[in-house]
Amino acid sequence: MDKAESIFDEMLLGDDNARSPYGEYHDWFVAEDPTRLHHKSREAETFFRRTGITFNVYGQEEAAERLIPFDIVPRIISGREWARLSRGIEQRVRAINAFLYDIYHRQEILRAGRVPAELIAQNDAFLPKMIGVAPPANIYTHIVGTDIVRTGEDQFYVLEDNARTPSGVSYMLENRESMLQMFPELFSRIRVQPVSDYPKNLRRSLAACAPPACSGKPVIAVLTPGIHNSAYFEHAFLADQMGAELVEGHDLRVIDGRIAMRTTRGYTPIDVIYRRIDDDFLDPLNFNPQSLLGVPGIMDVYRSGGITIANAPGTGIADDKAIYSYMPDIVEFYTGESAILKNVPTWRCSDEDSLAYVLEHLHELVVKEVHGSGGYGMLVGPAASKREIAAFRDKLKAKPGNYIAQPTLSLSTVPILTKKGLAPRHVDLRPFVLVSPLGINITPGGLTRVALKKGSLVVNSSQGGGTKDTWVLEE
Amino acid sequence: MLGKTAGGLYWMFRYLERSENNARLLEAGFRIALTRSAAAEDEWMSVIQTAGVQTGFLERHDTADSSTVTDYLLRDKTNPSSVISVIEASRNNARLVRTALTREVWEATNECWLTLKDALARPVRDRELPEVLGLIRQQSALVRAALHGTMLRNDIYDFARIGTFLERADNTARILDVKYYVLLPSVMHVGSSLDNVQWETILRSVSAQRAYRWLHGGDINSRGIAEFLISDRRLPRSLVFCYTKIVDNLAYLAEDYGVREECHVKADEVLGRLRGHTIETIFEQGLHEFLEEFIRDNNALAGQIEQDYRFYG
Numbered sequence: 001m002d003k004a005e006s007i008f009d010e011m012l013l014g015d016d017n018a019r020s021p022y023g024e025y026h027d028w029f030v031a032e033d034p035t036r037l038h039h040k041s042r043e044a045e046t047f048f049r050r051t052g053i054t055f056n057v058y059g060q061e062e063a064a065e066r067l068i069p070f071d072i073v074p075r076i077i078s079g080r081e082w083a084r085l086s087r088g089i090e091q092r093v094r095a096i097n098a099f100l101y102d103i104y105h106r107q108e109i110l111r112a113g114r115v116p117a118e119l120i121a122q123n124d125a126f127l128p129k130m131i132g133v134a135p136p137a138n139i140y141t142h143i144v145g146t147d148i149v150r151t152g153e154d155q156f157y158v159l160e161d162n163a164r165t166p167s168g169v170s171y172m173l174e175n176r177e178s179m180l181q182m183f184p185e186l187f188s189r190i191r192v193q194p195v196s197d198y199p200k201n202l203r204r205s206l207a208a209c210a211p212p213a214c215s216g217k218p219v220i221a222v223l224t225p226g227i228h229n230s231a232y233f234e235h236a237f238l239a240d241q242m243g244a245e246l247v248e249g250h251d252l253r254v255i256d257g258r259i260a261m262r263t264t265r266g267y268t269p270i271d272v273i274y275r276r277i278d279d280d281f282l283d284p285l286n287f288n289p290q291s292l293l294g295v296p297g298i299m300d301v302y303r304s305g306g307i308t309i310a311n312a313p314g315t316g317i318a319d320d321k322a323i324y325s326y327m328p329d330i331v332e333f334y335t336g337e338s339a340i341l342k343n344v345p346t347w348r349c350s351d352e353d354s355l356a357y358v359l360e361h362l363h364e365l366v367v368k369e370v371h372g373s374g375g376y377g378m379l380v381g382p383a384a385s386k387r388e389i390a391a392f393r394d395k396l397k398a399k400p401g402n403y404i405a406q407p408t409l410s411l412s413t414v415p416i417l418t419k420k421g422l423a424p425r426h427v428d429l430r431p432f433v434l435v436s437p438l439g440i441n442i443t444p445g446g447l448t449r450v451a452l453k454k455g456s457l458v459v460n461s462s463q464g465g466g467t468k469d470t471w472v473l474e475e
Numbered sequence: 476m477l478g479k480t481a482g483g484l485y486w487m488f489r490y491l492e493r494s495e496n497n498a499r500l501l502e503a504g505f506r507i508a509l510t511r512s513a514a515a516e517d518e519w520m521s522v523i524q525t526a527g528v529q530t531g532f533l534e535r536h537d538t539a540d541s542s543t544v545t546d547y548l549l550r551d552k553t554n555p556s557s558v559i560s561v562i563e564a565s566r567n568n569a570r571l572v573r574t575a576l577t578r579e580v581w582e583a584t585n586e587c588w589l590t591l592k593d594a595l596a597r598p599v600r601d602r603e604l605p606e607v608l609g610l611i612r613q614q615s616a617l618v619r620a621a622l623h624g625t626m627l628r629n630d631i632y633d634f635a636r637i638g639t640f641l642e643r644a645d646n647t648a649r650i651l652d653v654k655y656y657v658l659l660p661s662v663m664h665v666g667s668s669l670d671n672v673q674w675e676t677i678l679r680s681v682s683a684q685r686a687y688r689w690l691h692g693g694d695i696n697s698r699g700i701a702e703f704l705i706s707d708r709r710l711p712r713s714l715v716f717c718y719t720k721i722v723d724n725l726a727y728l729a730e731d732y733g734v735r736e737e738c739h740v741k742a743d744e745v746l747g748r749l750r751g752h753t754i755e756t757i758f759e760q761g762l763h764e765f766l767e768e769f770i771r772d773n774n775a776l777a778g779q780i781e782q783d784y785r786f787y788g
Contacts, residue, residue: 050586051585052582248479250479251477262479263478264478264785
């Protein structure tokens with residue numbers, strides 16, 4: 001496949017024409033003075049820096065806080081495209097919750113032979129402690145950030161399901177906020193669906209999942225690993241926007257079968273914890289005994305209905321990259337419908353034939369660690385040097401079960417503003433989904449991540465990616 | 476409110492106060508050094524003593540002069556009290572308590588850190604010093620202004636204020652103590668003609684030289700200054716003023732929470748002792764002894780507040 005020809009740009013058709021969702025915006029853009037736009041672009045950076053919207057990069061000096069570069073050209077999705085996308089996401093998220101309930105109860109899908117049993121039993125993300133536990137309203141994934149990529153007009157693929165603790169929603173909100181401040185005129189011209197209800201909906205949705213022990217108005221807290229965590233800004237932001245407490249493990253302890261937080265007036269019980277720490281660190285008594293981030297005994301309180309943990313422990317089994325390849329089956333098994341959104345074809349390197357194929361085609365594949373995230377530890381074949389490929393080959397051979405491989409998709413591009421004007425760059429999309437007894441709520445838009453380097457396919461902020469505001473148009 | 480949050484607010488404002496105090500100390504020292512080059516080294520050493528960082532300083536530098544002292548007090552990260560260290564500590568505490576702050580207070584704090592980090596990225600030369608010191612004062616004033624202008628008057632505000640005044644009281648007491656020690660020979664000769672420039676540094680170190688002049692005319696004398704800094708309830712850096720504020724803010728907390736704690740008793744006692752003294756009885760007891768006792772009491776109160784309001788686990 002010739003890449004240069006097949007790349008789909010979401011905004012531009014040729015040099016001067018814009019595709020229909022971008023029509024109004026493009027008219028506005030060409031009439032604008034470029035100097036003013038560049039000035040606005042710098043203004044945005046100042047805004048982010050002042051507000052402290054930064055993230056810490058792992059492996060760098062502890063104090064290093066970086067800005068995620070923000071591009072002022074929005075990514076625009078039509079109402080029609082969005083309707084289809086959100087139907088597909090909703091279907092997938094329903095299936096994931098049904099799958100999780102099943103996996104931790106009767107395991108019908110394993111009995112039916114649709115997913116191999118050893119894939120579950122030998123998976124680190126599977127938590128035996130969750131077997132037989134029914135979380136409030138049987139909801140496991142209260143918050144999901146489904147990663148979606150596009151390759152053509154109607155070609156959308158789910159890249160990852162992110163059912164553990166997806167991050168980035170604060171950027172979705174702050175990106176919109178800064179666009180509203182910088183270009184108010186655009187929003188009076190173009191009808192863009194708002195995203196600002198997210199914190200309110202998150203609060204409502206968490207409150208609706210209060211545990212049996214809760215009496216009265218549910219007390220909600222965001223559990224953060226602390227100010228040195230890469231996403232600390234977001235944790236503080238969400239707690240602030242929801243009017244919830246921002247707690248660390250050492251603020252909490254088990255008292256009378258409840259989780260209580262240390263306040264200036266003594267210990268007060270909390271009902272719902274939105275935790276932004278991994279399962280492994282959640283409870284040193286039940287999981288990693290070295291963890292200082294969690295709360296000793298929280299799993300016992302959880303099992304007895306004293307607290308709701310969002311997302312539930314053990315959800316990682318659903319967004320594991322090895323399970324991913326079974327998602328079309330999983331969707332069909334639980335919903336009785338075929339999946340609306342496609343999966344990217346995936347080779348499981350644990351399988352001998354697949355491994356042989358992958359080893360032979362490393363230069364054209366993307367190889368990922370089954371449990372990896374943030375773009376760390378992956379190989380992008382077409383962009384890698386011979387030496388990198390050789391080194392990766394050894395890693396892969398040593399532990400094939402640890403990897404999956406996918407074809408290099410020709411991701412769609414959306415232009416960014418560069419010194420020389422508009423230039424196409426690859427993007428992905430992470431919409432944010434809330435699940436509660438009230439229903440499934442998908443914020444129209446999400447976080448568009450963009451690879452700022454020309455030709456690069458890696459959009460992760462930890463790898464030099466940037467973000468864009470994402471507009472879903474009113475129908 | 477979380478105990479941790481109360482502690483974070485308290486420390487955020489203690490550190491902010493400390494940055495300003497350090498800047499002011501340096502400013503006073505700089506002025507003396509400019510006007511009296513003969514005694515410059517002694518003066519610079521006394522600045523280091525007053526800031527309470529003598530041991531650390533001597534580990535890093537052999538001589539005290541304008542460049543070593545300026546560097547150590549402003550930008551040395553091995554000095555936990557340097558302006559850059561305390562501004563960073565203040566901002567880290569602000570991040571910790573982000574949900575308790577208004578956007579204005581947070582942004583002012585973040586901006587303060589960004590600006591000073593930038594200004595202190597390279598050694599500060601003598602001719603840039605006034606500007607940099609001005610910037611430090613201005614940036615911390617902006618944070619304080621945002622606090623006063625935008626925050627609810629609730630427990631959050633109370634903890635911020637308690638931190639501010641505990642730090643300030645400690646600072647004023649130490650300045651007075653060290654300076655008096657340095658100036659001891661002239662104190663012995665009360666009534667003899669005093670070294671005005673030296674005495675003025677004390678006032679300058681607490682930004683009170685003009686206030687003193689308004690109230691006492693040109694009559695600068697040791698007792699007058701000590702009384703002003705200890706007992707004058709109008710001077711915002713005097714010990715009595717600081718303790719009146721601490722007692723007030725603790726009282727709001729007690730009212731809010733419906734409980735008086737051990738720290739309330741302690742604070743009342745300290746204020747009572749301060750008010751019970753006249754400058755004569757202080758000098759009879761010995762100023763140094765009096766101040767030493769005060770600093771001890773102040774530390775003990777800080778510890779009691781930490782405990783009563785569960786700052787730490």
